Amino acid sequence: MRIVARGNANILIDYGEPSCLYRCCVRYSGSLRQNNLYTLENFKYINETIKPLLGDLLCPMELQVIPIEFLESIRGELGEIIDDSNVIVTKLRNLRPSEFSTVLYSDHFTRLYTTEGKSKLCLEFKPKWxxxxxxxxxxxxxxxxxxxxxxxxxxxVMNDPTCLRETFQNGVDKAFIVNLLAYFENGENVLRKLYHLQKQAHTQVLGEIRNNDDVTDDLLLEMTLKDVTCFLQWHVDGDISCQIVDVDLKPKEKWVHWLKTETQLRDLNSKIYAN
Ligand SMILES: [Zn+2]
Structure with missing residues (x-):
């Protein structure tokens, strides 16, 4: 067992099953019980709100209850107060299996991996807004x-996929670029789908919000949809498949941070207006 990724709100655990990862909430650093409650609430949210929108694009996931003694080696990561005998985790399909061991490209929004024989590629990306x-x-x-x-x-990319050609220049199979551009040019791709869902959820203006109670379910959904991660797998025979993770319910109090960022952007002189 080992931790393969750490974020502010979650850790990802490799529990020895190659096809799965365990995602454990650490959002509330004080209490394991509070993290467990959030995991339950979040799982319900994903099933009731996100799954009907994303359908098969959503990464398969299920809840798993693990007795705390089975996570002894990472006990310190689970919260300062261990006030529960179990850890509730979300068991996810591993969308980047270990065979994708070589990183071909990496920046803040994108990572491209390949396998040893280079017959498959995995593109991990955050489309954002x-x-x-x-x-x-x-x-x-x-x-x-x-x-x-x-x-x-x-x-x-959604409007002009050819801009990716420049990004993935070195050491990337040309056939991948051709298939990827064709995928993003097709109206049914994951970016178009997320665009329409983000637009549909945009019913509230941040500047209207005065306190947590003002935050609507639509705004929380919009912000979730603007923070997902996509995993696209490509096979040398041209086959492309894509699934989405990181679809968590956002805490209402984040509106303060969202508004601050919006204000900073509005006041920024060097905004980018193209695309
Ligand atoms: Zn842009």
Missing amino acids: LYNSSDYCRNCSHNVLKGRNIKYCYRR
Whole structure:
């Protein structure tokens, strides 16, 4: 057993089953019980709200209850107060199996992996804000704000997939580029789907919010849909499949952070208006 990834809100555990990963909430650092309650609430949210929207695009997942003694070696990661005898985790399909061991490309939004024989590729990417109601590109402008020198964004890819050609230049199978561009040019692709769902959920303006109670379910959904991770697998025979993870319910209190970012972007002189 080992931790394969750590985020602010979750850790990902390889529990020795090659096809699965265990996702464990650590959002509330004080209490294991509180993290367990969030996992239950989040699982219900995903099943009732996200799954009907994403269908087969959603990564298969189920709840798993693990007695705390089976996680002894990572006990310190589970919360300062171990006030429960079990850890409730979400068992997910591993969308980047260990055979994808070589990283061909990596930036803040994208990682491209290949297998030893290079007959398969796995593209891990965060599309972020495909729909936004402002006249500037939220993704590209946010890159400027954060000092990230990234020449493309997935909003641009959605409108002009050829911009990826420049990004994946070195050591990437040309057939992959051809198949990937054809996939993103097809109206049924994952970016188009997320764009429409983000647009549909956009019913609330951040500037209207005064306190947590003002935050609508639509805004929480919109922000979840703007923070997902996609895993696209390509096989040398041209086959492409894609699934989505990181579809967690956002805490209402995050509206303060969202509004702060929006204000910073509005005041930024060097916003990017293209795409
Ligand atoms: Zn952009």
